[in-house]
Amino acid sequence: MRSTGNGSRxxxxxxxxxxxxxxxxxxxxxxxxLRVRVQQISLREQIERNHFLLMRLNAANARLIQSLEQGDxxxxxxxxxxxxxxxEEVAVFDYHAAEQNFSLAWSTxxxxxxxxxxxxxxxxxxxxxxxxMSQFQERQPxxxxxxxEKNLTACVILKSSREIVGVVAIFGLLPQKNNLEWAxxxxxxxxxxxxxxxxxxxxxxxxxxxx
Amino acid sequence: xxxxxxLLVDDSCTARLVNRMIFSQKSNYVLxxxxxxxxxxxxxxxxxxxxxxxxxxxxRMTGLEACRVLKKDRETEKIPVILLTTRGEEQYVxxxxxxxxxxxxxxxxxxxxxxxxxxxxxxx
Numbered sequence: 001m002r003s004t005g006n007g008s009r010x011x012x013x014x015x016x017x018x019x020x021x022x023x024x025x026x027x028x029x030x031x032x033x034l035r036v037r038v039q040q041i042s043l044r045e046q047i048e049r050n051h052f053l054l055m056r057l058n059a060a061n062a063r064l065i066q067s068l069e070q071g072d073x074x075x076x077x078x079x080x081x082x083x084x085x086x087x088e089e090v091a092v093f094d095y096h097a098a099e100q101n102f103s104l105a106w107s108t109x110x111x112x113x114x115x116x117x118x119x120x121x122x123x124x125x126x127x128x129x130x131x132x133m134s135q136f137q138e139r140q141p142x143x144x145x146x147x148x149e150k151n152l153t154a155c156v157i158l159k160s161s162r163e164i165v166g167v168v169a170i171f172g173l174l175p176q177k178n179n180l181e182w183a184x185x186x187x188x189x190x191x192x193x194x195x196x197x198x199x200x201x202x203x204x205x206x207x208x209x210x211x
Numbered sequence: 212x213x214x215x216x217x218l219l220v221d222d223s224c225t226a227r228l229v230n231r232m233i234f235s236q237k238s239n240y241v242l243x244x245x246x247x248x249x250x251x252x253x254x255x256x257x258x259x260x261x262x263x264x265x266x267x268x269x270x271r272m273t274g275l276e277a278c279r280v281l282k283k284d285r286e287t288e289k290i291p292v293i294l295l296t297t298r299g300e301e302q303y304v305x306x307x308x309x310x311x312x313x314x315x316x317x318x319x320x321x322x323x324x325x326x327x328x329x330x331x332x333x334x335x
Contacts (some may be wrong), residue, residue: 052322059229066224079225082297086319176299176317 053183056084057190064198071205073198074106080191081170085184087153089171091115092199095129095164102167110171117148118169128155128167134192138179153180156188158196165196165203215333218260219244220251220277221295222269226318230264230295233322240329248272252280255287262332267296267303275310282311291332295320 060080067076074092082088089109093102102119104112118125123146128135134156137145145152156168168191173179180188217240221227227244234240243258245251249272251265263281267274274294281287291313296303299317307315314328 048323055232055322056229059225059232062228063225076225079223082318083223083226084229084319086297088297174297174299174317177319 049183053186056183056187060084060187060190061194064194067198068201071202073195073202076198077168077191077195078106078108080187081168084187085170085180086174086177087170087172088174089151091118091169091171092158093118093167093169095158095166097164105166114148115169117146122146123149124152125149125155125167125169128157129164132157132159132162132164134188136180136185154188156191156195158199159192160196160200163196165199168195214239214241215262216241216243216258216260217329218251218254218258218263218265220246220248220263220265220269220274222246222266226266226295230320230325233320233325236322236326237329240333248274248277248280251277252287255281255290256284259286260290262329263290263292264295264329265292267294267298267307275306278307278310278312293328293332295325 063076063080064073067073077092078088078090081090091107091110092105094105095102100121102121104115104119107115120126121129124135124137124140124144134154136154137149137152151171152169153173154168154170156170157164158166158168217234219227219230219234219242221230221244231242231244234242243254243260245254247269248265251263251274252272254260255263265274265277272280274296278292278294281290281292292311293314293316294307294310294312295316295318296307297318304315313332316325316328
């Protein structure tokens with residue numbers, strides 16, 4: 001998103017306009033041409049969106065692989081969420097399947113005290129683990145959020161081969177980001193699986209990054 | 212088509228990776244990078260890039276401080292600096308322009324918007 005200010009600006013990009021000839025109505029072949037052109041523009045936009053998503057997935061993948069060597073999986077997850085999705089309020093919870101409970105593994109931008117209520121595993125956060133599926137605030141029915149979950153945007157399940165290893169809680173989005181978009185959901189699906197693999201690997205290595 | 216050198220400054224490896232991928236679409240862009248403001252100032256003086264794309268919140272020296280230093284130096288004052296940051300609050304935007312930056316973009320970055328902006332500054 002570009003912000004306006006007093007800096008010297010290059011000229012704005014020209015907008016392509018398609019208009020009928022003066023005073024004449026469009027004949028069928030022109031209508032067909034226009035229809036094809038609109039279709040082409042829409043396809044091009046779709047390809048560009050997919051291409052951009054692929055670039056972001058590629059960057060996220062490279063960063064997670066790098067984290068396996070550096071032992072900074074939590075930093076990698078936070079960087080992916082801040083730079084590619086748009087939130088700097090993130091917490092990662094470990095899930096202990098045998099005891100069916102959580103512990104806070106790492107957080108940034110959120111006070112540890114505010115994260116305590118989540119450890120009881122209720123609300124949207126708890127549903128994510130019970131259903132083994134990531135949960136998003138905008139897809140929750142009315143009244144389904146607990147009072148302390150109002151600022152919770154998403155609970156992303158970290159799941160490797162059906163085994164839940166943790167939950168990434170994403171709180172407030174950056175001011176310039178209104179809501180999660182299509183590509184964000186795709187990226188979060190990637191974090192679900194590959195974040196879980198990285199976290200599992202880190203556990204196996206016995207490497208822990210202090211909060 | 213002449214080659215353009217862009218200095219990318221960000222302490223986040225993920226940001227550097229994604230920007231590198233965005234710029235790889237343009238064969239005439241050569242990318243060099245720095246991980247904080249201090250290194251950016253040193254590299255800018257040494258390598259004279261055509262444009263600097265810089266984060267704000269970084270260790271050692273912030274993007275705002277680095278921008279001010281670059282704009283005070285005769286060797287680097289004419290290099291356009293685009294600040295690219297998660298900080299979208301009005302206060303930061305104003306501070307950004309006050310530091311002498313040419314433009315201000317917020318993350319998450321949109322590749323088409325970024326490439327259009329670069330094209331406008333670097334010309335093609």
